[in-house]
Structure formats: C-alpha cells, structure tokens
Amino acid sequence: MTNIRIPPTPSQNSGGSSPKPPSRMESTDSYDDVIIQLAPRWRVITCREQTQWIVQKKEASHAGPWRGVSYHTCRDSLLRTCGSLNLLSAVSEAELLGVLPSSFREYAKQRSRP
Numbered sequence: 017m018t019n020i021r022i023p024p025t026p027s028q029n030s031g032g033s034s035p036k037p038p039s040r041m042e043s044t045d046s047y048d049d050v051i052i053q054l055a056p057r058w059r060v061i062t063c064r065e066q067t068q069w070i071v072q073k074k075e076a077s078h079a080g081p082w083r084g085v086s087y088h089t090c091r092d093s094l095l096r097t098c099g100s101l102n103l104l105s106a107v108s109e110a111e112l113l114g115v116l117p118s119s120f121r122e123y124a125k126q127r128s129r130p
Contacts (some may be wrong), residue, residue, distance in 0.1 A: 058101070071101070071103075091119065
C-alpha cells in the first residue's frame with residue numbers, strides 16, 4: 017500500500033531506525049518533499065525549485081542515489097507515466113487524484129497558503 021505524504025517527516029524519510037534530517041538534495045533518501053512512494057525503488061517528489069513533480073527511480077545499489085525519470089507540470093501526464101511504468105495500483109491512483117490538483121501551478125498555490 018502507498019502513503020501520500022505532503023511533506024513527510026524526517027522519520028518517515030529515513031527508512032532506518034534513527035531519523036535523518038530532511039534534505040533539499042533530490043537524490044537523497046531523506047529528501048523532504050516526497051509526494052508518494054509508489055514502490056521500494058520508485059517515488060514521486062516535488063522538485064526543490066517548486067516548479068514540477070518528478071518521478072524518480074533509486075539506483076540498484078542500496079546506497080545509490082535517486083534519479084529523475086520523468087518531469088511533469090500536469091497531473092494527468094504524471095498519472096500516465098506512472099501507469100506506463102506499472103507503478104499505479106487502484107489505491108495509489110485514487111490517492112494521487114484525491115491529493116494533487118490538475119496542474120503543478122495549482123499545487124504550488126495550495127502549498128503557499130497559510
């Protein structure tokens with residue numbers, strides 16, 4: 017099952033027993049703006065410049081970095097890509113549809129509200 021986390025806490029990001037401080041480096045396990053973990057080696061993040069969503073894949077090695085696979089400013093495009101990579105279950109698709117607005121611009125506006 018997937019969990020939508022906007023934004024995750026350091027303990028959710030760490031994957032280990034001791035929490036790692038959140039990071040602003042998109043390639044790290046502790047990146048602080050993960051939207052959803054779709055599979056053990058796949059996730060969707062918000063880029064650090066707050067301009068788009070990025071589908072990332074973790075390198076094969078345990079200590080390897082996360083790498084961007086595709087970049088999206090439109091929710092439908094994001095969902096199509098995740099579907100084509102066989103990353104979406106009915107639950108994760110419903111969660112993304114329920115949380116993400118149709119465009120990144122709308123998402124950024126929602127996040128900037130107090």
